[in-house]
Amino acid sequence: MTGSARRPTIIDVxxxxxxxxxxxxxxxxxxxxVSGASxxxxxxxxxxxxxxxxxxxxxxxxxxxxxxxxxxxxLRNAYQTEIVNGIEDAAxxxxxxxxxxHGRRDRDLLRTRLAGLxxxxxxxxxxxxxxxxxxxxxxAAGRIPIVVVGRPSSVPDAAGWVRNDDETGAGLAVAHLxxxxxxxxxxxxxxxxxxxxxxxxxxxxxxxxxxEYDVREGGIDLLLEEASSGGLTAAxxxxxxxxxxxxxxATDRGIRVPQDLAVVGYDNTELADLVRPxxxxxxxxxxxxxxxxxxxxxxxxxxxxxxxEVASPALVVRxxx
Amino acid sequence: MTGSARRPTIIDVxxxxxxxxxxxxxxxxxxxxVSGASxxxxxxxxxxxxxxxxxxxxxxxxxxxxxxxxxxxxLRNAYQTEIVNGIEDAAxxxxxxxxxxHGRRDRDLLRTRLAGLxxxxxxxxxxxxxxxxxxxxxxAAGRIPIVVVGRPSSVPDAAGWVRNDDETGAGLAVAHLxxxxxxxxxxxxxxxxxxxxxxxxxxxxxxxxxxEYDVREGGIDLLLEEASSGGLTAAxxxxxxxxxxxxxxATDRGIRVPQDLAVVGYDNTELADLVRPxxxxxxxxxxxxxxxxxxxxxxxxxxxxxxxEVASPALVVRxxx
DNA sequence: CTGAAAGCGCTTACAG
DNA sequence: CTGAAAGCGCTTACAG
Numbered sequence: 001m002t003g004s005a006r007r008p009t010i011i012d013v014x015x016x017x018x019x020x021x022x023x024x025x026x027x028x029x030x031x032x033x034v035s036g037a038s039x040x041x042x043x044x045x046x047x048x049x050x051x052x053x054x055x056x057x058x059x060x061x062x063x064x065x066x067x068x069x070x071x072x073x074x075l076r077n078a079y080q081t082e083i084v085n086g087i088e089d090a091a092x093x094x095x096x097x098x099x100x101x102h103g104r105r106d107r108d109l110l111r112t113r114l115a116g117l118x119x120x121x122x123x124x125x126x127x128x129x130x131x132x133x134x135x136x137x138x139x140a141a142g143r144i145p146i147v148v149v150g151r152p153s154s155v156p157d158a159a160g161w162v163r164n165d166d167e168t169g170a171g172l173a174v175a176h177l178x179x180x181x182x183x184x185x186x187x188x189x190x191x192x193x194x195x196x197x198x199x200x201x202x203x204x205x206x207x208x209x210x211x212e213y214d215v216r217e218g219g220i221d222l223l224l225e226e227a228s229s230g231g232l233t234a235a236x237x238x239x240x241x242x243x244x245x246x247x248x249x250a251t252d253r254g255i256r257v258p259q260d261l262a263v264v265g266y267d268n269t270e271l272a273d274l275v276r277p278x279x280x281x282x283x284x285x286x287x288x289x290x291x292x293x294x295x296x297x298x299x300x301x302x303x304x305x306x307x308x309e310v311a312s313p314a315l316v317v318r319x320x321x
Numbered sequence: 322m323t324g325s326a327r328r329p330t331i332i333d334v335x336x337x338x339x340x341x342x343x344x345x346x347x348x349x350x351x352x353x354x355v356s357g358a359s360x361x362x363x364x365x366x367x368x369x370x371x372x373x374x375x376x377x378x379x380x381x382x383x384x385x386x387x388x389x390x391x392x393x394x395x396l397r398n399a400y401q402t403e404i405v406n407g408i409e410d411a412a413x414x415x416x417x418x419x420x421x422x423h424g425r426r427d428r429d430l431l432r433t434r435l436a437g438l439x440x441x442x443x444x445x446x447x448x449x450x451x452x453x454x455x456x457x458x459x460x461a462a463g464r465i466p467i468v469v470v471g472r473p474s475s476v477p478d479a480a481g482w483v484r485n486d487d488e489t490g491a492g493l494a495v496a497h498l499x500x501x502x503x504x505x506x507x508x509x510x511x512x513x514x515x516x517x518x519x520x521x522x523x524x525x526x527x528x529x530x531x532x533e534y535d536v537r538e539g540g541i542d543l544l545l546e547e548a549s550s551g552g553l554t555a556a557x558x559x560x561x562x563x564x565x566x567x568x569x570x571a572t573d574r575g576i577r578v579p580q581d582l583a584v585v586g587y588d589n590t591e592l593a594d595l596v597r598p599x600x601x602x603x604x605x606x607x608x609x610x611x612x613x614x615x616x617x618x619x620x621x622x623x624x625x626x627x628x629x630e631v632a633s634p635a636l637v638v639r640x641x642x
Numbered sequence: 643c644t645g646a647a648a649g650c651g652c653t654t655a656c657a658g
Numbered sequence: 659c660t661g662a663a664a665g666c667g668c669t670t671a672c673a674g
Contacts, residue, residue: 009667020645025669035643052464055442056381057667061650065377067441075405076591081396085425097437100421104406116418120388121376143373244595251597270397274565275596276572330651341661346653356659378651382666 008049016045028053059121066095068297069117071110072102073129073150078269079239079286083128083149086290094298096123103131111136118144124297128290130193145300147293151195160296160306164284166195169313170202173236173264173282176315182234182262183208186223188246189238190215196238199266203236215242220249227261228253234321240265244275247320262321277319285311329370337366349374380442387416389618390438392431393423394450394471399590400560400607401449404470407611408447415619417444424452432457439465445618449611451514466621468614472516481617481627485605487516490634491523494557494585494603497636503555503583504529507544509567510559511536517559520587524557536563541570548582549574555642561586565596568641583642598640606632 010028014021019038027034027042034042045051059065068091072080088098101117103110110131117125118140125140130150138156140146147160155161177185187203187210189196204210211232213219223246226232237243243265247257255261257277265272268283289311296307331349335342340359348355348363355363366372380386389412393401409419422438424431431452438446439461446461451471459477461467468481476482498506508524508531510517525531532553534540544567547553558564564586568578576582578598586593589604610632617628 011667021668022646022670023644026644029669033643038643052440054381054667055440056377056386057650058669059650060375060377060381060652061667061669063650075396075402076399078397084396084423097441098422099441100423101419102405102421119373119376120418120420241595248595248597271592271595274562274569274592276569332651342652343654343662344660347660350653354659359659375651378666379653380666381668382651382653384666 007054008051009054010051012049013042013046013051016049017041065121065123066097067120067122068096068098068294069120069122069125070098070100071114071117071125071127071129072100073110073131074105075102078271079267079284080128082286083290083293086287086292087126087128087294088290089287090291090294094294096294103129105131107131107133107136114140124301126290126293126297128293130195145297147296147300147306149289149293151193151198153194155308158306160293160300160308162289162293162296162309162311163195164289164311164313166198166313167202169266169282169284170199170236171206172313172315173266173280174203174206176280176317176321177234177236177262177264178206180234180262180321184211184232185234185236186211186213186226186232187236187238188213188215188219188223188242190242191238199236199238215245220246224250224253224255224261227255232261234262235264237263237265240267240269240271240279240281243279243281243320244271247275247277247279258319258321264321268316272316272318280315280317280319280321282313283316284313328375329372330375331372333370334363334367334372337370338362386442386444387418388441388443389417389419389615390441390443390446391419391421392435392438392446392448392450393421394431394452395426396423399592400588400605403607404449404611404614407608407613408449408615409611410608411612411615415615417615424450426452428452428454428457435461445622447611447614447618449614451516466618468617468621468627470610470614472514472519474515476629479627481614481621481629483610483614483617483630483632484516485610485632485634487519487634488523490587490603490605491520491557492527493634493636494587494601495524495527497601497638498555498557498583498585498642499527501555501583501642505532505553506555506557507532507534507547507553508557508559509534509536509540509544509563511563512559520557520559536566541567545571545574545576545582548576553582555583556585558584558586561588561590561592561600561602564600564602564641565592568596568598568600579640579642585642589637593637593639601636601638601640601642603634604637605634 010021010024014024027039101113103113124145126147128149130152134154141158149162213223265279265281268281272279272281331342331345335345348360422434424434445466447468449470451473455475462479470483534544586600586602589602593600593602
C-alpha cells in the first residue's frame with residue numbers, strides 16, 4: 001500500500017496511465033489532439049484514482065476563474081431572488097459559476113464583502129444593490145469588471161448599470177389610482193435613497209397636493225389618521241414591504257383596504273400575493289434585468305465599454321386598490 | 322515606462338524594496354522575524370505598487386482556502402437568513418470567509434451546487450437544507466467536512482448535524498391551542514419531508530382526532546370549509562408560509578382569525594409579523610444554530626468527530642391564536 | 643500524437 | 659534577519 005490519503009494529481013494519473021502529465025491535462029480538458037486509446041486509458045485511470053482537478057492550480061495558471069461574484073444588499077429581500085436567477089441562468093450558459101455574498105443592508109459590510117469577492121478572485125462582480133457609494137464602486141471597478149443592478153447614488157463610468165425606470169413605474173401607480181377615482185394620494189417611503197427619491201419626484205409631478213410620509217418618523221400612523229378623517233383616500237408606497245405594513249396597520253385600526261384606503265406597492269414581490277388584500281404593485285422585469293447584467297459583465301470581460309440599461313416596469317393590479 | 326498593465330507580484334515588490342521575495346512574503350504575512358526597516362520598505366513598496374496577493378496561488382501552496390461554503394435551499398426563505406448570519410459571525414471570528422450558493426428548491430440543482438462549492442475549493446460546507454439525500458451528503462462528506470442544518474431524510478454518520486426539536490416545537494403549538502380552549506385542531510402541511518412529518522407525528526400524539534390537510538391537494542379550501550361549518554376551530558401549520566396562506570384565504574372567505582379559526586405557524590419568520598393578524602409561531606434559535614454549525618465545521622476541520630445537536634424551540638404568541 | 647521544460651504567484655523549509 | 663531553492667498542481671508553448 002503506497003497509496004497515502006493525499007489527493008491524487010495529474011501526475012498520479014499520468015503514472016497510472018503510463019503517459020506524461022501534459023497528455024493527461026490535454027485529455028482531461030477534452031483537447032482534440034489526443035489519441036482515442038490514450039484518452040480512454042487516462043480517463044479510466046482518473047476515474048479509478050478518484051481524481052479531481054485542483055481548482056486553485058487551474059485558476060492560478062489560467063489566470064481566470066470563470067466565476068462571477070454576486071453581491072446582495074441582504075438575504076431577506078424577496079425582490080432580488082429573480083434577479084439572481086436571471087444572472088445564474090445567463091452565467092451558466094456562458095460557462096460561469098456564481099458565488100453569492102451579502103451585506104446585511106450595511107454599507108460598511110457591503111464594502112467589505114465586495115472586497116472579499118475581489119480577493120477571492122472572481123472574474124467580475126454584479127452588485128445587486130443601491131447601497132454602495134460611487135467611491136466604493138469605482139475603487140472596485142478599477143480592479144475588476146463591475147455591473148450594478150439597482151440605483152445607488154451614482155454609478156461610476158467604469159461600471160455597467162442595469163436598473164428599472166422608477167419614474168415610469170411611479171407614474172403607472174399614480175395613474176392607476178387616478179383612474180380609480182382617487183384625488184388625495186399620499187406617498188409613503190422609508191429612505192432617502194435614489195430609487196425612492198425618483199419615485200417620489202415622479203409622484204410629485206403628477207399629484208396636485210403631494211403629502212409625503214416617512215415610516216421612520218411614524219409616517220404610517222400619521223397617514224392612517226389622515227385616512228381616518230377622510231383627508232386621504234390612497235397611498236403609493238416606495239416598496240411592497242412598506243405597502244404591506246400600511247395594510248397591516250390599517251387593518252389593526254379598522255380602516256378598510258381598499259374601500260377606505262387604496263394602497264399600491266412597488267416590486268411585485270411574493271409578499272404582494274401573500275397579504276390580504278393582495279397588493280397592487282409595480283413589477284420590474286427582474287429575471288431579464290439579471291440576464292442583462294450578466295451579459296454586460298461578459299462584455300466588460302472582453303474589453304467592451306460599460307453600458308447603461310433601463311428596464312420598463314409594469315403594473316400588476318390586486319385587491320388593495 | 323516599463324510598467325505594463327500586469328498585476329504586480331511579490332517579485333515586483335521585492336525588486337522595488339530591494340529584498341528577496343521570501344522576505345516580502347514573510348513581511349506581508351506579518352511574520353515575526355523581519356526587521357522593522359525591511360518591513361517598512363516592503364509595505365511601502367507594496368502600497369506604492371498597489372500590490373494585492375493572488376488568492377489562487379496562496380491557496381494552492383497553503384492547501385487551505387479559509388473559505389466555508391454555505392448551501393441554501395433557495396433564496397426566498399426568510400427562515401435561513403438568521404442562520405446564515407450566525408454562521409458568518411462565527412466564521413469571521415475564526416478567520417473564515419463565507420461564500421453562498423443556493424438550489425432554487427430543486428434537489429438536482431442543489432446537488433450540482435454542492436459539487437460546485439467543493440470544486441471551488443472551500444474547506445468545508447454547511448448545507449442549510451433538508452432537500453439533499455443521504456447519498457448526496459455522504460458523497461460530499463467523503464471529500465470534505467459537511468455540516469447539515471435542517472432535517473433531510475437522513476444524515477450520514479460522516480456529517481455533522483444541527484436541527485431544531487420539531488417534536489417539542491409542535492408540542493408547544495398544540496398545547497397553546499389547547500390552553501386557548503381549542504379541541505378540534507387541524508394540521509396543514511405542504512410536503513412529506515421529515516421536519517413536516519416529525520411535526521405531524523407530535524401533533525397526532527397530542528390531538529384525539531387528528532385531521533390533516535395537504536395544501537398541494539387543495540387542503541386549505543377543505544380546511545376552511547370545515548372551519549365554516551364549525552367542525553374545526555384551530556389549525557397548526559407546518560410553517561409560517563402556509564399559516565399566512567391559511568390566514569389570507571380565511572380572510573378572503575370572511576372567516577375571522579382568530580375568532581372563527583385560530584392559526585399557529587412555525588419558524589417565526591418576518592412574515593409572521595407582517596400579515597394580519599400576526600402569526601403565533603414556533604421560533605427556532607436560528608442564529609445560535611448557525612453558530613453551532615460553524616463550530617462543528619471547525620471541529621471537523623481539525624479532525625474531530627461529527628456531532629448531532631438539537632436546539633430547543635419556543636413559542637411566540639401573536640394575534641392569530 | 644506525445645513528452646520535457648518552463649512558468650503561474652505564492653509559501654515552506656533550510657542555509658547562512 | 660535574509661536569501662536561494664524547491665515545490666504546490668496545473669497549463670502553455672515548443673520540440674519531436
